Amino acid sequence: MTTTQLYNVAVLGATGAVGTKMLETLDKKNFPIKDLLLLSSKRSAGAEMEFQGKKYTVQEATPESFENIDIALFSAGGGVSKQLAPEAVKRGAVVVDNTSAYRMDPEVPLVVPEVNEEDIKSHNGIIANPNCSTIQMVAALKPIRDLFGMSRVIVSTYQAVSGAGNEALDELRAQSEAFLQGEDLKAELLPVTGEKKYYPIAFNALPQIDVFQENGYTFEEMKMINETKKIMHDDTVQVAATCVRLPFFTSHAESVYVEVDKSGVTVEQLKEAISNAEGVVLEDDPENQVYPTPLSAAGKPDVFVGRIRKDLDNDKGFHLWVVSDNLLKGAAWNSVQIAESLIKNNWLQK
Amino acid sequence: MTTTQLYNVAVLGATGAVGTKMLETLDKKNFPIKDLLLLSSKRSAGAEMEFQGKKYTVQEATPESFENIDIALFSAGGGVSKQLAPEAVKRGAVVVDNTSAYRMDPEVPLVVPEVNEEDIKSHNGIIANPNCSTIQMVAALKPIRDLFGMSRVIVSTYQAVSGAGNEALDELRAQSEAFLQGEDLKAELLPVTGEKKYYPIAFNALPQIDVFQENGYTFEEMKMINETKKIMHDDTVQVAATCVRLPFFTSHAESVYVEVDKSGVTVEQLKEAISNAEGVVLEDDPENQVYPTPLSAAGKPDVFVGRIRKDLDNDKGFHLWVVSDNLLKGAAWNSVQIAESLIKNNWLQK
Missing domain, CATH: 3.30.360.10 (Dihydrodipicolinate Reductase; domain 2)
Structure with missing residues (x-):
């Protein structure tokens, strides 16, 4: 018997166009989630969302939000990523960032799993999701x-x-x-x-x-x-x-x-x-x-x-x-694929 | 004092998307029209249309429609052009054809006046208006x-x-x-x-x-x-x-x-x-x-x-x-420009 390891997952920008598709994708792919944390800007905090039959209250994202998070899916704008991705990484999370903030950073892999999955391996805590187009x-x-x-x-x-x-x-x-x-x-x-x-x-x-x-x-x-x-x-x-x-x-x-x-x-x-x-x-x-x-x-x-x-x-x-x-392969689906690859290949640890 | 010569003009396909723009363009350019004849397929014949304050009844186009027509603007589909353009030419009209029927015919000039106006000169009764795109x-x-x-x-x-x-x-x-x-x-x-x-x-x-x-x-x-x-x-x-x-x-x-x-x-x-x-x-x-x-x-x-x-x-x-x-430069406007060029350059006669 194999026990599936479960992960604490944060979705930042959960109420947005891409964020809601991230939740749909996590559900569809039956992603191995232990605890799910839905995060947003101050403006959207307090919203109620449902995931796999359970209600969640969206919380305002702060550096401390990422304590105990294994995988953080970011889609709340480049400015937010610039500010919070290093904080999440500092706390041990691996960030899959759907904004343009880190895409051209030579230290950050930019990945479409069907094309360059191996690049994920060399991450330093952040993997960038390319532009949809x-x-x-x-x-x-x-x-x-x-x-x-x-x-x-x-x-x-x-x-x-x-x-x-x-x-x-x-x-x-x-x-x-x-x-x-x-x-x-x-x-x-x-x-x-x-x-x-x-x-x-x-x-x-x-x-x-x-x-x-x-x-x-x-x-x-x-x-x-x-x-x-x-x-x-x-x-x-x-x-x-x-x-x-x-x-x-x-x-x-x-x-x-x-x-x-x-x-x-x-x-x-x-x-x-x-x-x-x-x-x-x-x-x-x-x-x-x-x-x-x-x-x-x-x-x-x-x-x-x-x-x-x-x-x-x-x-x-x-x-x-x-x-x-x-919103799917161009954003949410590709981000969750990267997260799956991190797990499947044991690449979560830096 | 100069007297402007006036011309008998037929518009075939007058009720269509391009035909109505042809009438608008003839009006806007104050085209030197003596008699205007609005023609269509059997289906649209009988429709009432207005041009420069005067009412016209759209008539079904037949070969005989083109007796006494100087300039015929065709925009009723390639099949209609194939059938009626030679009939119009036979009766002395010059046809500006907005369909694809004659565009690649080596005997027929294909003209955008700003690009190749001189080609009009060599017409044998038909000048083709290129595709809009x-x-x-x-x-x-x-x-x-x-x-x-x-x-x-x-x-x-x-x-x-x-x-x-x-x-x-x-x-x-x-x-x-x-x-x-x-x-x-x-x-x-x-x-x-x-x-x-x-x-x-x-x-x-x-x-x-x-x-x-x-x-x-x-x-x-x-x-x-x-x-x-x-x-x-x-x-x-x-x-x-x-x-x-x-x-x-x-x-x-x-x-x-x-x-x-x-x-x-x-x-x-x-x-x-x-x-x-x-x-x-x-x-x-x-x-x-x-x-x-x-x-x-x-x-x-x-x-x-x-x-x-x-x-x-x-x-x-x-x-x-x-x-x-x-519908304008891509069709009606360009067709009427060709008609104007025929007149201005004395190219109506073959």
């Missing part, structure tokens, strides 16, 4: 890169509003209703809360996700570029990104152009590589109009790939359409 | 190509539902309302009427516009590829396209990657080229979050360009965000 892209590209090499990626994204949080979802809903009733649209949150200007997202497309950098790219675009190189351990791979927010609630889609190293690779070979990959599902049958869409991917933990075709001019170029639930 | 892209790329050359384009589109006609707009509206009320979505038209499968467009993204070709590309994608080469008189330019239908009513947006021939070109040079181009408006100031969106471009005749930035790896590569009202 990065995760699904590298998951789809990994089997292609493994077999045929990869020199270049050009991606244009089609990103759901849930990536901007629950309040942005309320804004999309309110604006959509107003638009359909012929009323004026109130824009108070998107594209970026706290920025100079707001634009309606309902029945619109906003070519800005996160703030602009000096080079004219948005931070979201630079995340895709830099994180891809880090996850793939390859500074030479060329990555370009254009990130666009669109009026749907869940799932990001991506139009991806990829150049492989090998000549003569066929679409069939790419399809086979993707079919055999873990966590990636091929949905690609043009004759029967089979391809993934945001609605069809919502609520599912996998990365879906369709519309695979060869570039008409470049023998090494291919085009793909990659869709995944941004 | 092609028009705005080539209009934006023309000033860049003129100054710096152009070897390659990779485009991912964000296309409005109005490109699929008025009934598709009704479907988007009905589905959006159902979704917001928690009801099931009925999909009966999109992505392609008469195809095997229908998918909801509300709060979704459909990576299919028009039918699939044997090579895995959609016909919409092949239109962008082939029409761009024809309009630019350049079979060597490499063009790749991924076309996606999105849940907004008006304006197509495009994420365009372009490689120029010259080295060392700067973003400022591109911005200047676009600023100076006819029919193209630069809306590009990241610091102040200025960029075009489908809602901001709707109802305007220009092509708007923003988010211009240099590729981080390729000195000759640039990324742009191109937005235009698909």
Whole structure:
């Protein structure tokens, strides 16, 4: 008889769009939890939440919250992570951080388990969960890169509003209703809360996700570029990104152009590589109009790939359409996978 | 004193999404009309429409409809154009055809006036209006190509539902309302009427516009590829396209990657080229979050360009965000521009 070891788990940002999906994922995966601690900012503290039939009161996160915690899943914004992740680590917790705070820190592994699980091993208490749009892209590209090499990626994204949080979802809903009733649209949150200007997202497309950098790219675009190189351990791979927010609630889609190293690779070979990959599902049958869409991917933990075709001019170029639930594989699911890997591989101890 | 010559003008498909915009454009441009004839399929015949304060009854189009017509603007589907354009030409009319019926016919000029107006001159009675997504892209790329050359384009589109006609707009509206009320979505038209499968467009993204070709590309994608080469008189330019239908009513947006021939070109040079181009408006100031969106471009005749930035790896590569009202510059406005050019340049006579 084997006894399963159980762990004390904290979820920081429990009431948020990603936090609630973290709880759903912990439940779905039957994660070996001893005590569960739900944490949030002061503003959301006191909220009541249910997990596996038991009621929990969300508590305000403080450094002391992490005493006796084994695994802490962070998703309460970069500032909170910067402040509290070191405190949690100091108290012996391993933090899986879903914010951008530590992603490019050379001391912190940035992990998509299907791509670079081994990197988790070298953690110093913090493992970063990549940006949602990065995760699904590298998951789809990994089997292609493994077999045929990869020199270049050009991606244009089609990103759901849930990536901007629950309040942005309320804004999309309110604006959509107003638009359909012929009323004026109130824009108070998107594209970026706290920025100079707001634009309606309902029945619109906003070519800005996160703030602009000096080079004219948005931070979201630079995340895709830099994180891809880090996850793939390859500074030479060329990555370009254009990130666009669109009026749907869940799932990001991506139009991806990829150049492989090998000549003569066929679409069939790419399809086979993707079919055999873990966590990636091929949905690609043009004759029967089979391809993934945001609605069809919502609520599912996998990365879906369709519309695979060869570039008409470049023998090494291919085009793909990659869709995944941004709150699941793009965030909560990937974070819990990292936590599972920590346990399974005995990597919790530093 | 000069007397303005007036012309007998027929609009075929007058009740459709593009047809109504053609009438608006003829009015807005104060087109020199003597008699106006509104034509449609049998189904829509009998409808009453108003133009410049006068009532018109839409008539069923027959070959005889085009007796005494000088200029016929066609937008009633490729089948109708195939059948009636030769009849109209036989009767002395010049046809500006907004369908895909004749676009790739070597005898038929395919024209975006800002790009290749001179091609109109060689017409044999029919001039084709390019696909909406092609028009705005080539209009934006023309000033860049003129100054710096152009070897390659990779485009991912964000296309409005109005490109699929008025009934598709009704479907988007009905589905959006159902979704917001928690009801099931009925999909009966999109992505392609008469195809095997229908998918909801509300709060979704459909990576299919028009039918699939044997090579895995959609016909919409092949239109962008082939029409761009024809309009630019350049079979060597490499063009790749991924076309996606999105849940907004008006304006197509495009994420365009372009490689120029010259080295060392700067973003400022591109911005200047676009600023100076006819029919193209630069809306590009990241610091102040200025960029075009489908809602901001709707109802305007220009092509708007923003988010211009240099590729981080390729000195000759640039990324742009191109937005235009698909029913105006993408269809009706461009058609009427061609008609104006016929008159202005005395090119009506073959």
